[in-house]
Amino acid sequence: MDPLMDLALLVQHGENREAVLCAEKLLADSYSVEQVVDAVAKGVAILRNKCTVENFQLLDVLLACRAMTEVVDECVAIQLKHQLDASAGEHERAAGPPPWKTIVIGTIQGDVHDLGKHVMATLCRFNNLKVVNLGKDVPVENFVVAARKENADFVGVSSLMSVCLPKIKLIKPALAAQGLEHVKVIGGGSAVQQSTKEALRLDYLAYDAFDGLDYLCKIT
Ligand code: B12
Incomplete structure (x- = not known):
């Protein structure tokens, strides 16, 4: 299966730690931050039918939200920080641009x-x-x-x-x-x-x- 789809499914099912590991691996395998964010957003968005006024399955939705947030904070943010550090000069690396x-x-x-x-x-x-x-x-x-x-x-x-x-x-x-x-x-x-x-x-x-x-x- 498409590994990005795997990630989306892990988020959809609220498997937060597995989602973080999967996202880390994807980024290490040169998938872009944009592809990873897109996949986790899909994993949450697919729950729209569990988030209506008539049918509100709050726990399922919140578990998926937690998984997405952990991927963003623990994988995406770290990757972006590495990219920022790599593009900064010596002086900026010390002081921060x-x-x-x-x-x-x-x-x-x-x-x-x-x-x-x-x-x-x-x-x-x-x-x-x-x-x-x-x-x-x-x-x-x-x-x-x-x-x-x-x-x-x-x-x-x-x-x-x-x-x-x-x-x-x-x-x-x-x-x-x-x-x-x-x-x-x-x-x-x-x-x-x-x-x-x-x-x-x-x-x-x-x-x-x-x-x-x-x-x-x-x-x-
Ligand atoms: C998760 C979710 C929730 C969670 C939110 C948790 C949280 N911390 O955010 C909870 C469970 C709290 C929730 C509550 C409700 N929800 Co809700 N929810 C969703 C769901 C399933 C996913 C939304 C999501 O987070 N997607 C992932 C994120 C990453 O996507 P995104 O926000 O679109 O963001 C991307 C871009 O749009 C953009 N972006 C977003 N913001 C910004 C801002 C700027 C400046 C920029 C540049 C870009 C940008 O960047 C992101 C990444 O690229 C959607 C369904 C859906 N398919 O959208 C329903 C949905 C939004 N919810 C809906 C409803 C009805 C509700 C409730 C009223 C349900 C209820 N029974 O009470 C309550 C609303 C309470 C309230 N007053 O706000 C409806 C809204 C319908 C409408 N059009 O008005 C939706 C569309 C589901 C449906 N039935 O169709 N919900």
Whole structure:
């Protein structure tokens, strides 16, 4: 069987330690971080039928979420750190390169899904951005307050819940009202992907976390 499919199945079944070992092996065998993240995300996403209002099998879903989080924290983050260290010069290896931009990131109010946001935050952290992670269920005002306090370049907002999308539309105008119209707002998550950047007043609507990171890196 395709080893990436093996990994997705381990995550789907909540086999956290086996998933970590499998992901470590894949990365050592030169599979990319993107392929590994894609596989673990599929392993969680396949549980959608166990996560409806009528049928909510919380334990199964949470075990899969734990497996995905452990793969991201124990394999993906370490691999990204190795890559960052390898690309840094001698001086930077000792002191650590200064972060080149700041992103304030969170899941919009009313929504507690945070795995995708965690992937995005991890990618940003190891690509030398300063990440201010506001967590989940974040009111619009908190994004604005944090963007001002941190002198942020970007706000990243995630949503997987369609009912929460109207709140996302309010972020850009709320930033502008505080003189922060230069802050770019980037959205991601399956609910966001079903809308448009114009409807949500986003500067960029990311297809996935890697696409989001590409956008941030392009507009230096
Ligand atoms: C796991 C899960 C949960 C977990 C979440 C745990 C956690 N810590 O996140 C728990 C069990 C808590 C949960 C709860 C609920 N859930 Co749920 N859940 C899911 C499930 C199965 C997987 C989501 C997931 O994590 N995928 C993996 C991640 C990695 O993918 P991702 O978030 O899309 O992220 C990727 C990209 O989108 C992107 N990305 C994400 N965010 C961002 C942000 C930025 C800035 C960028 C650039 C990129 C980016 O990067 C990631 C990697 O590339 C989905 C089904 C599905 N197929 O999506 C339902 C789903 C999202 N849930 C759903 C529902 C209905 C609920 C509940 C209401 C169920 C209930 N009975 O109460 C509650 C919601 C409570 C609330 N108020 O939020 C619905 C939402 C329907 C809708 N469109 O509104 C879905 C779609 C399932 C379905 N029935 O169709 N859920």
